[in-house]
Amino acid sequence: MRSDPAEYELVAPGNLQAALSLLANDPGAWLPIAGGTDVMVQYAAGNLPARKLLSIWGLPELRQIEVLPGEIRIGAGCTYSELREHKTLTGEFPLLARAARWTGGIANQNRGTLGGNIVNASPAADSLPSLLVYEAELILASVRSERRMPYREFHTGYKKMKLAPDELIRAICLQPRFSTHVSYARKVGARNAQAISKICIAALGKAAGGLVEDVRIALGSVAPIPLRLVETEKSLRGKRIEPALVRLAREAVAAEIRPIDDIRSTANYRSIVAGNLVVEFLQKLGAGRNFT
Amino acid sequence: MSLPVTHDRRKCEISFTVNGVPTTVDAYPMERLLDVLREELGLTGAKEGCGEGECGSCSVLMDGRLVNSCLVPVLQASGANVVTIEGIAQGANLDALQEAFLEFGGTQCGICTPGMVMAARYLLSKNPHPTTEEIQEGLSGNLCRCTGYIQIFDAVANAARRGFGA
Numbered sequence: 001m002r003s004d005p006a007e008y009e010l011v012a013p014g015n016l017q018a019a020l021s022l023l024a025n026d027p028g029a030w031l032p033i034a035g036g037t038d039v040m041v042q043y044a045a046g047n048l049p050a051r052k053l054l055s056i057w058g059l060p061e062l063r064q065i066e067v068l069p070g071e072i073r074i075g076a077g078c079t080y081s082e083l084r085e086h087k088t089l090t091g092e093f094p095l096l097a098r099a100a101r102w103t104g105g106i107a108n109q110n111r112g113t114l115g116g117n118i119v120n121a122s123p124a125a126d127s128l129p130s131l132l133v134y135e136a137e138l139i140l141a142s143v144r145s146e147r148r149m150p151y152r153e154f155h156t157g158y159k160k161m162k163l164a165p166d167e168l169i170r171a172i173c174l175q176p177r178f179s180t181h182v183s184y185a186r187k188v189g190a191r192n193a194q195a196i197s198k199i200c201i202a203a204l205g206k207a208a209g210g211l212v213e214d215v216r217i218a219l220g221s222v223a224p225i226p227l228r229l230v231e232t233e234k235s236l237r238g239k240r241i242e243p244a245l246v247r248l249a250r251e252a253v254a255a256e257i258r259p260i261d262d263i264r265s266t267a268n269y270r271s272i273v274a275g276n277l278v279v280e281f282l283q284k285l286g287a288g289r290n291f292t
Numbered sequence: 293m294s295l296p297v298t299h300d301r302r303k304c305e306i307s308f309t310v311n312g313v314p315t316t317v318d319a320y321p322m323e324r325l326l327d328v329l330r331e332e333l334g335l336t337g338a339k340e341g342c343g344e345g346e347c348g349s350c351s352v353l354m355d356g357r358l359v360n361s362c363l364v365p366v367l368q369a370s371g372a373n374v375v376t377i378e379g380i381a382q383g384a385n386l387d388a389l390q391e392a393f394l395e396f397g398g399t400q401c402g403i404c405t406p407g408m409v410m411a412a413r414y415l416l417s418k419n420p421h422p423t424t425e426e427i428q429e430g431l432s433g434n435l436c437r438c439t440g441y442i443q444i445f446d447a448v449a450n451a452a453r454r455g456f457g458a
Contacts (some may be wrong), residue, residue: 009322010322012321012367036363037363040324040364044343055365057369058368101429105433106415107351107359107411107433108363111360228425
């Protein structure tokens, strides 16, 4: 049933310090809302447990993309459209740019934010595997301090994360260390736009002399959190890219992921397709071709 | 952007510009922009299809950006420049994009049409000469159950050829 707006409080403090102060004064009481592409959907369905909302949409401190020496710092409130339009970012991080294009339609890209997507913590979010393979770091802000955390440590379980009740994600930091890697991304869904993925992948690799020199693989919708396939990566490193590697790759992937049946797909389908995607990535890696 | 601070759940005065007209409404901050446009301001062009940001029938421009007005709490529209389908035609004179929708059969039942026109207008404002694929991507957030889309894509392509967004 539709929610009654009279039962909800929404405040818009206008700057980051004021927002953090509100959170600190009453930790856990406020639900931050940025572009509303997730929160307003729950609200419309009458499924929003929070009654007090804190608008962080348009906070200037969260809206910048800073190109620093050795690092690009993306404000957590930057929208997918802003990511797509940033030439340095899309040039250095094609997997994130690709995922930004896949996330929702244009109107949702104009409102959905990268920080919001991280906190919403959907295991199917298209952008999160790219953050895993790029080894993104998060800056978490509170009135107490700012701290940095590797993104791979942030999600600890389904919709569970290391974010204190008085904290906001301030920025997502990416270091351009992978410009000579082959990039590979695919989304498998009912359609590309709007449809939530059945499964999605972001991968980076480097091959030399027919051997896998470096490989980084992350998948969405195969576990309670976006999953970096650390064990699979280990088993592939140093191996010759040849047909025999296909079987090893499939077995390693199947052993590492934990897909489920849900409304969008089945565990069995996801397991087979996950193997297919990793195999296709290895083929592109062997051929030295990007596929994004 | 500065937004008014409210500290209670009561209605508050929220001001923004709609189709060029400075407007103030007395609304709950969590009211959806779509509902305020339709019910408070009588602008019923934007439609509610899904109410969850999937169908694009409620598309409007907010500060020049295409948004689903069903997902915008009206407080976040405070100070914004909102353009709805009612703000496009000059009186009875449709603009060239709207004419193209008529000419190419890009509208049938009409429910998706205001959103389609707004999304197409936004696309052409960013990219005056889109490829077919870019038109498809630009309208991918707008669902139509009548036309099969081809007539809509043709209408947008034709408007672009006539220099609509240039």
